[in-house]
Amino acid sequence: MIATESLSKRFPRVTALDRLSVDIGPGVTGLVGANGAGKSTLIKILLGLSPASEGRAEVLGLDVATKGGDIRERVGYMPEHDCLPPDVSATEFVVHMARMSGLPPTAARERTADTLRHVGLYEERYRPIGGYSTGMKQRVKLAQALVHDPQLVFLDEPTNGLDPVGRDEMLGLIRRIHTDFGISVLVTSHLLGELERTCDHVVVVDGGKLLRSSSTTDFTQSTATLAIEVTDSDEHPDGTRALREALHSRGVTVSEGSGLPGAGHVLLLTAQGEETYDLIRDVVADLGLGLVRMEQRRHHIAEVFQDNDEQTGTASAQDARKEAVGHGG
Amino acid sequence: MAVEQHGAQAPALAGEHPARAGEQSRIHNIGYRSYDGPRLGRAYARRSLYSQSLRGAYGLGRSAKSKVLPMLLFAVMCVPAAIMVAVAVATQANDLPVKYTDYAVIMQAVISLYVASQAPQSVSRDLRFKTVPLYFSRPIETADYVRAKFAALTSALFVLTAVPLVVLYVGALLAELDFTDQTKGFAQGLVSVALLSLLFAGIGLVISAITPRRGFGIAAVIAVLTISYGAVSVVQAIADVQSSTGAVPWLGLFSPITLIDGVQTAFLGATSAFPGGHGPSSGQGVVYLLFVLGLIAGSYGLLMRRYRKVGL
Numbered sequence: 181m182i183a184t185e186s187l188s189k190r191f192p193r194v195t196a197l198d199r200l201s202v203d204i205g206p207g208v209t210g211l212v213g214a215n216g217a218g219k220s221t222l223i224k225i226l227l228g229l230s231p232a233s234e235g236r237a238e239v240l241g242l243d244v245a246t247k248g249g250d251i252r253e254r255v256g257y258m259p260e261h262d263c264l265p266p267d268v269s270a271t272e273f274v275v276h277m278a279r280m281s282g283l284p285p286t287a288a289r290e291r292t293a294d295t296l297r298h299v300g301l302y303e304e305r306y307r308p309i310g311g312y313s314t315g316m317k318q319r320v321k322l323a324q325a326l327v328h329d330p331q332l333v334f335l336d337e338p339t340n341g342l343d344p345v346g347r348d349e350m351l352g353l354i355r356r357i358h359t360d361f362g363i364s365v366l367v368t369s370h371l372l373g374e375l376e377r378t379c380d381h382v383v384v385v386d387g388g389k390l391l392r393s394s395s396t397t398d399f400t401q402s403t404a405t406l407a408i409e410v411t412d413s414d415e416h417p418d419g420t421r422a423l424r425e426a427l428h429s430r431g432v433t434v435s436e437g438s439g440l441p442g443a444g445h446v447l448l449l450t451a452q453g454e455e456t457y458d459l460i461r462d463v464v465a466d467l468g469l470g471l472v473r474m475e476q477r478r479h480h481i482a483e484v485f486q487d488n489d490e491q492t493g494t495a496s497a498q499d500a501r502k503e504a505v506g507h508g509g
Numbered sequence: 510m511a512v513e514q515h516g517a518q519a520p521a522l523a524g525e526h527p528a529r530a531g532e533q534s535r536i537h538n539i540g541y542r543s544y545d546g547p548r549l550g551r552a553y554a555r556r557s558l559y560s561q562s563l564r565g566a567y568g569l570g571r572s573a574k575s576k577v578l579p580m581l582l583f584a585v586m587c588v589p590a591a592i593m594v595a596v597a598v599a600t601q602a603n604d605l606p607v608k609y610t611d612y613a614v615i616m617q618a619v620i621s622l623y624v625a626s627q628a629p630q631s632v633s634r635d636l637r638f639k640t641v642p643l644y645f646s647r648p649i650e651t652a653d654y655v656r657a658k659f660a661a662l663t664s665a666l667f668v669l670t671a672v673p674l675v676v677l678y679v680g681a682l683l684a685e686l687d688f689t690d691q692t693k694g695f696a697q698g699l700v701s702v703a704l705l706s707l708l709f710a711g712i713g714l715v716i717s718a719i720t721p722r723r724g725f726g727i728a729a730v731i732a733v734l735t736i737s738y739g740a741v742s743v744v745q746a747i748a749d750v751q752s753s754t755g756a757v758p759w760l761g762l763f764s765p766i767t768l769i770d771g772v773q774t775a776f777l778g779a780t781s782a783f784p785g786g787h788g789p790s791s792g793q794g795v796v797y798l799l800f801v802l803g804l805i806a807g808s809y810g811l812l813m814r815r816y817r818k819v820g821l
Binding site: 227229249250252253255256257259261262263264265266267268272276277279280281282283284287291294298308324328329360361362 | 540541542543544546547548549550551553554557558561570571572575634635638639640642643644645646647648649650
């Protein structure tokens with residue numbers, strides 16, 4: 181779907197992309213990186229809107245330097261920022277955008293009705309966009325990217341500004357774009373945990389360089405870490421400690437979740453399989469404690485940085501890690 | 510086929526269930542349909558943007574509120590022409606009270622107001638709400654966007670200024686005035702307002718494209734169009750009173766409407782509205798024409814430069 185070869189983009193002051201070579205196949209691909217990592221620059225180059233300083237890139241087998249127009253006809257783009265005029269209805273706006281993609285008037289209207297329904301906008305699509313919630317606006321933005329039935333869509337931070345429920349809905353929708361609609365997706369985010377749930381493949385960039393490109397299963401295999409939090413009881417005034425000792429006596433290595441929110445109350449351990457969950461349940465029940473939470477700790481972008489960057493930026497990665505965890509995953 | 514039939518039944522069922530459940534069952538039943546029809550490409554997209562912008566310039570396809578001003582100004586442009594025609598027919602006059610070429614100059618305040626209200630509407634909105642990147646993520650390119658917007662506002666202005674001339678012309682024929690004279694005057698008038706439309710559209714768009722704030726755009730366009738005219742007229746009047754009449758035509762180069770006045774005085778048989786009627790000679794007229802064409806081309810160039818930067 182997308183192939184880049186030592187793609188570089190230099191601005192007078194910064195290097196946005198530094199010899200990036202990556203090969204992206206069909207399916208849902210996550211592009212992860214901190215703000216300013218070069219994600220948006222990459223999308224601009226892939227749409228043929230900004231020439232690369234060096235290297236080459238192909239989208240759907242078309243060279244971005246020469247076939248920008250052809251690429252843009254077959255690709256959809258959902259920008260990160262607001263892009264909707266408030267004084268027109270979603271229907272009018274998306275019909276107009278469909279025609280801008282080259283759809284004849286009748287087809288534009290039909291596709292608009294279909295697409296808005298698929299993204300979950302019903303009666304409100306006849307009302308001016310100005311009165312929409314953030315979640316509804318994101319849906320309209322998504323609809324305008326899908327209305328011409330592209331082969332590939334670029335979604336730039338589609339979950340930005342959404343509450344947890346809206347976020348989950350949007351992620352589900354992104355998944356469906358591939359499974360139900362048959363459209364490949366390149367979705368950017370600064371939260372790796374979020375993309376793990378939706379993507380087949382994750383590409384991590386930092387400072388314009390490729391940090392890692394692998395299928396999501398690779399990530400999940402290495403991230404079967406469980407976080408456990410328990411209540412205290414009269415019998416065990418320090419429930420966390422009691423659990424740690426009990427688990428330790430059964431041969432399970434447990435570490436404190438230092439650096440995480442609620443440090444001292446959270447235990448981290450590596451799940452070996454289904455048995456580990458059962459074991460924890462039984463141990464907690466035997467101790468008579470309440471199980472507050474038992475969840476899979478997801479790898480966050482900062483941890484990927486740590487793996488690759490162990491010696492250099494440990495301190496900054498720690499900060500970033502706290503932040504990433506704070507965002508939830 | 511079976512799937513679609515199922516989908517069609519869902520709304521009927523929705524009558525009994527809560528509306529939401531009905532709608533959701535519809536999503537699952539219909540499923541996603543891919544599009545295999547034609548994709549008409551860049552030229553079609555440009556035409557669509559043109560027609561959408563042209564309609565928008567009269568508030569068509571927009572809210573009722575945004576139709577008020579352009580329609581009102583359009584009416585204000587046409588009513589005097591209709592009255593003149595009515596008078597000419599009723600009094601069986603030998604000629605219309607105004608020349609075709611004079612009409613736009615007399616009504617220039619209305620035209621300026623129209624440009625000031627519609628040019629920012631056409632381009633500032635896209636900048637302010639950042640819709641521009643959505644256009645450029647599609648097959649059209651900077652030049653297509655600029656040309657479509659320029660052509661749309663020019664056409665809208667041409668409609669605004671040419672329709673009253675049509676009213677005058679039809680009225681003149683009804684009043685059985687001389688056919689050859691009237692046709693010639695009408696044709697000259699059309700050329701003049703076409704040039705005026707291009708010039709005003711260019712100036713209006715360049716000013717509006719600088720700012721994403723619509724209010725600022727409106728004020729700036731009014732300022733440039735009317736203040737320049739006011740200043741030029743005053744200085745011309747002073748020059749005329751001090752009998753340095755040679756300066757009068759040169760001063761006219763510095764405001765859009767006096768430029769048009771000069772061009773049509775020199776080439777289109779118009780009577781100059783300059784103080785003392787000191788319009789430019791044919792030689793000066795060439796300078797006027799070059800100025801007008803230069804401004805139009807310059808506006809286009811500036812717009813291209815502006816939008817090359819906007820990108821995504």
